[in-house]
Amino acid sequence: xxxxxxxxxxxxxxxxxxxxxxxxxxxxxxxxxxxxxxxxxxxxxxxxxxxxxxxxxxxxxxxxxxxxxxxxxxxxxxxxxxxxxxxxxxxxxxxxxxxxxxxxxxxxxxxxxxxxxxxxxxxxxxxxxxxxxxxxxxxxxxxxxxxxxxxxxxxxxxxxxxxxxxxxxxxxxxxxxxxxxxxxxxxxxxxxxxxxxxxxxxxxxxxxxxxxxxxxxxxxxxxxxxxxxxxxxxxxxxxxxxxxxxxxxxxxxxxxxxxxxxxxxxxxxxxxxxxxxxxxxxxxxxxxxxxxxxxxxxxxxxxxxxxxxxxxxxxxxxxxxxxxxxxxxxxxxxxxxxxxxxxxxxxxxxxxxxxxxxxxxxxxxxxxxxxxxxxxxxxxxxxxxxxxxxxxxxxxxxxxxxxxxxxxxxxxxxxxxxxxxxxxxxxxxxxxxxxxxxxxxxxxxxxxxxxxxxxxxxxxxxxxxxxxxxxxxxxxxxxxxxxxxxxxxxxxxxxxxxxxxxxx
Amino acid sequence: xxxxxxxxxxxxxxxxxxxxxxxxxxxxxxxxxxxxxxxxxxxxxxxxxxxxxxxxxxxxxxxxxxxxxxxxxxxxxxxxxxxxxxxxxxxxxxxxxxxxxxxxxxxxxxxxxxxxxxxxxxxxxxxxxxxxxxxxxxxxxxxxxxxxxxxxxxxxxxxxxxxxxxxxxxxxxxxxxxxxxxxxxxxxxxxxxxxxxxxxxxxxxxxxxxxxxxxxxxxxxxxxxxxxxxxxxxxxxxxxxxxxxxxxxxxxxxxxxxxxxxxxxxxxxxxxxxxxxxxxxxxxxxxxxxxxxxxxxxxxxxxxxxxxxxxxxxxxxxxxxxxxxxxxxxxxxxxxxxxxxxxxxxxxxxxxxxxxxxxxxxxxxxxxxxxxxxxxxxxxxxxxxxxxxxxxxxxxxxxxxxxxxxxxxxxxxxxxxxxxxxxxxxxxxxxxxxxxxxxxxxxxxxx
Numbered sequence: 001x002x003x004x005x006x007x008x009x010x011x012x013x014x015x016x017x018x019x020x021x022x023x024x025x026x027x028x029x030x031x032x033x034x035x036x037x038x039x040x041x042x043x044x045x046x047x048x049x050x051x052x053x054x055x056x057x058x059x060x061x062x063x064x065x066x067x068x069x070x071x072x073x074x075x076x077x078x079x080x081x082x083x084x085x086x087x088x089x090x091x092x093x094x095x096x097x098x099x100x101x102x103x104x105x106x107x108x109x110x111x112x113x114x115x116x117x118x119x120x121x122x123x124x125x126x127x128x129x130x131x132x133x134x135x136x137x138x139x140x141x142x143x144x145x146x147x148x149x150x151x152x153x154x155x156x157x158x159x160x161x162x163x164x165x166x167x168x169x170x171x172x173x174x175x176x177x178x179x180x181x182x183x184x185x186x187x188x189x190x191x192x193x194x195x196x197x198x199x200x201x202x203x204x205x206x207x208x209x210x211x212x213x214x215x216x217x218x219x220x221x222x223x224x225x226x227x228x229x230x231x232x233x234x235x236x237x238x239x240x241x242x243x244x245x246x247x248x249x250x251x252x253x254x255x256x257x258x259x260x261x262x263x264x265x266x267x268x269x270x271x272x273x274x275x276x277x278x279x280x281x282x283x284x285x286x287x288x289x290x291x292x293x294x295x296x297x298x299x300x301x302x303x304x305x306x307x308x309x310x311x312x313x314x315x316x317x318x319x320x321x322x323x324x325x326x327x328x329x330x331x332x333x334x335x336x337x338x339x340x341x342x343x344x345x346x347x348x349x350x351x352x353x354x355x356x357x358x359x360x361x362x363x364x365x366x367x368x369x370x371x372x373x374x375x376x377x378x379x380x381x382x383x384x385x386x387x388x389x390x391x392x393x394x395x396x397x398x399x400x401x402x403x404x405x406x407x408x409x410x411x412x413x414x415x416x417x418x419x420x421x422x423x424x425x426x427x428x429x430x431x432x433x434x435x436x437x438x439x440x441x442x443x444x445x446x447x448x449x450x451x452x453x454x455x456x457x458x459x460x461x462x463x464x465x466x467x468x469x470x471x472x473x474x475x476x477x478x479x480x481x482x483x484x485x486x487x488x489x490x491x492x493x494x495x496x497x498x499x500x501x502x503x504x
Numbered sequence: 505x506x507x508x509x510x511x512x513x514x515x516x517x518x519x520x521x522x523x524x525x526x527x528x529x530x531x532x533x534x535x536x537x538x539x540x541x542x543x544x545x546x547x548x549x550x551x552x553x554x555x556x557x558x559x560x561x562x563x564x565x566x567x568x569x570x571x572x573x574x575x576x577x578x579x580x581x582x583x584x585x586x587x588x589x590x591x592x593x594x595x596x597x598x599x600x601x602x603x604x605x606x607x608x609x610x611x612x613x614x615x616x617x618x619x620x621x622x623x624x625x626x627x628x629x630x631x632x633x634x635x636x637x638x639x640x641x642x643x644x645x646x647x648x649x650x651x652x653x654x655x656x657x658x659x660x661x662x663x664x665x666x667x668x669x670x671x672x673x674x675x676x677x678x679x680x681x682x683x684x685x686x687x688x689x690x691x692x693x694x695x696x697x698x699x700x701x702x703x704x705x706x707x708x709x710x711x712x713x714x715x716x717x718x719x720x721x722x723x724x725x726x727x728x729x730x731x732x733x734x735x736x737x738x739x740x741x742x743x744x745x746x747x748x749x750x751x752x753x754x755x756x757x758x759x760x761x762x763x764x765x766x767x768x769x770x771x772x773x774x775x776x777x778x779x780x781x782x783x784x785x786x787x788x789x790x791x792x793x794x795x796x797x798x799x800x801x802x803x804x805x806x807x808x809x810x811x812x813x814x815x816x817x818x819x820x821x822x823x824x825x826x827x828x829x830x831x832x833x834x835x836x837x838x839x840x841x842x843x844x845x846x847x848x849x850x851x852x853x854x855x856x857x858x859x860x861x862x863x864x865x866x867x868x869x870x871x872x873x874x875x876x877x878x879x880x881x882x883x884x885x886x887x888x889x890x891x892x893x894x895x896x897x898x899x900x901x902x903x904x905x906x907x908x909x910x911x912x913x914x915x916x917x918x919x920x921x922x923x924x925x926x927x928x929x930x931x932x933x934x935x936x937x938x939x940x941x942x943x944x945x946x947x948x949x950x951x
Contacts (some may be wrong), residue, residue: 002940017806020614020618021618021841021845022621025848026690032585039936040865044860047723048722053625053852053853054746055626057848060585063846066592067594067824068591068594070610070614071591071611073609075597076598078596081624082601092616095551096724097593099558099559101589104564104567105774106773107771108565109774111577111578111905115718119564120561120774122564133545145641146829149637159680159681160680185822185823185827188828189682189827198760236859263539268538282950284570284633286601286602287833288600288601288834289795290601290831290833290835291834302698335676335680336673337674338641338675338776340778343637343776344776345771352554358546358547359545360548361506371522371530372550378523379521391524423605423608424605444509448880460839476609478608483801484801485800490816492789492798494617494622494796
């Protein structure tokens, strides 16, 4: 059954329900013809052959329709405006998808001899160099698989740096209360302790609190700049200096780098280590929740601690011979963070993206991302509360509540946006803003799109006061209405197959 | 201007609405001396020129679409039916975010739910999460889960040396600040039986690989029994294609089953992005890291899916979370799901058996060549160890230069006692003729 949303600013036809693939199964159907062994038969290993294999039996067309139908039950950047704060849902250029699928990349094996994969290694080396230049760092590893994985890499390096100097008393990592949840979780994984820092009334790290927290037991600080309020830390150089003065290191969460490329280099501002999110700033697709890619850049101090291996030029070459690329292991490496060579397919996409834009195009992207966010902010200011009213960077945070419409929450506004074919902003984050709605339009959205979004947001603000019920019952036109999440957690139905007999 | 739609008049109108004179004014909070640095990056390049440059880089590689390859060792060349790649290019999958808004993400959520169900079916377990970054990081998360299951009181983990060297390395990197002690692989020639005496009341986890790094398989029931007698958890690292025919680790009594999902239709792509699958018993589900999708109903009673048990995760628990993971390998999990649906019950069994049969054929043939030998007392799946008459480096170089063959993995690199031993992998992508070419080449190389 399909349903057309009439009031949407996008015309969307949803598939409203689709059975499970197992429900389409009929004994004997196959989806693809696979070869016969074509060699003399060897007996199967005794006692090690399974009796049943509980997978569906469907035709290839069944598979095609089933997953096409499922895709039609999603919002996506390709079909919808997606102003999801801190996620940088910009257009994912299809050139990147094509280059990543070139046979030379897609069919090369990670353990091939280095001499047979010089194209891959040259690409990785060049990407490391470009990211170094963009961030102002001495070295970059491409190994981490995601932002959180990059954070973990960075914090392990900070820990290793202090231990290497015999400085074993450092246990504390300072984290502003506006930080992403990954920052404290990462700190715990590295066996370190979190000290939370408050924010001042302009949304900056509270310098007084920072000064008090700095001491000989501090590993360093983890800081996002622009922070999760979308605001540039006005005292960033003082922050990095205070931390350095007590012997600590500065970790930058690069989640918000889309505001900063060509604008300021974190390395120049005093950051010692930062992860990049290739799936945000450098347009690799989010894929419904991954794969991401989280390369990490470091200053000279931390260079020797990078995870192994890195790509380097192992033989300079000359006029006749190109340079030879290979893997090297940093002297005091924290070890390997991932099997093989990182999310290589994402490296190809990011390389393609950087190549198309060049330095000037990347800077223009950051500028337009910031222009778009400030433009939306200007249009919505007045209709929504704003906890910190300053020029924002690539995103800003509104409060989704009004004292004269007490029953309406940020969640209701978010769900109502779905009725208009718009993906909601990030809800309830950062934690320091009441009923937060974090909006990041990105640079690839046009003025027309922003105007339409602003109109919808103003309509919803009006509805919140005049007919709140419309918001409370939203969304109205999606494949499902609001879900019973309590029931999901209580009943825990996580698998549609019968429990195997040995597990009962 | 590449993908930016702003015209000059747009910019002007927007600046006016904001109330500033220039875009630069929006950056006045950035310290002046560091503002707008001159970046030493190339000039913009048009799409066709960029396409050409990337194509040249790709063509500078040797790859398994142009060469015959017998290289496995944790990343495997299998046929990925083209509908998979084409479905994954659908923007509704490709360009969606994490399904935090279930009303707008039923497609992604149902795919993950089906993925979890199929991973359970394959491994013989009753819950699976939405995936980790790769097999190696899945193993690291297994160590952390077991450590926390025992409230961080049992600090020893026993890992078989026949677990993939990268996995063991990553497990060590992950746990360096946690006080976990990894033992067992200090002697690289130990069998699983040799490891049993290390079990004690301080052991949280025992890790075996099946098929192991050398391709070998053995019945793990007795091992599981001993591990459980010591009160520890048993983790099995496995290859999902092999489970098309082999007894699932769940049937041996495994508590955690993890592995690399790449063989399930995911391109080799020089090592990533891949897919770490992770399955366990329901009683441990609250200790498991990673996203989980569960079935529920909406406000009208209609069935649907949501992310669930978020109370385990970093965005809720912050420093009390046991893992910082927040993504999964969403699109790669979708790839594996579509692969398993397309092959189905019979197709996966067929692929597993073709791998097994052709690998055994290759082993028999190679064992008969002068100077080479295969230990035929071992039971293996689709990889086997060959003792060579000269260095693997020399053999591989000759295979590549003279025969256009990408040879096997040089085991001496990670296992010094296996100097001059090569690990050969055979899948359904290697025809009988490919195998005969390899056998012929190996023979000629040793003449």
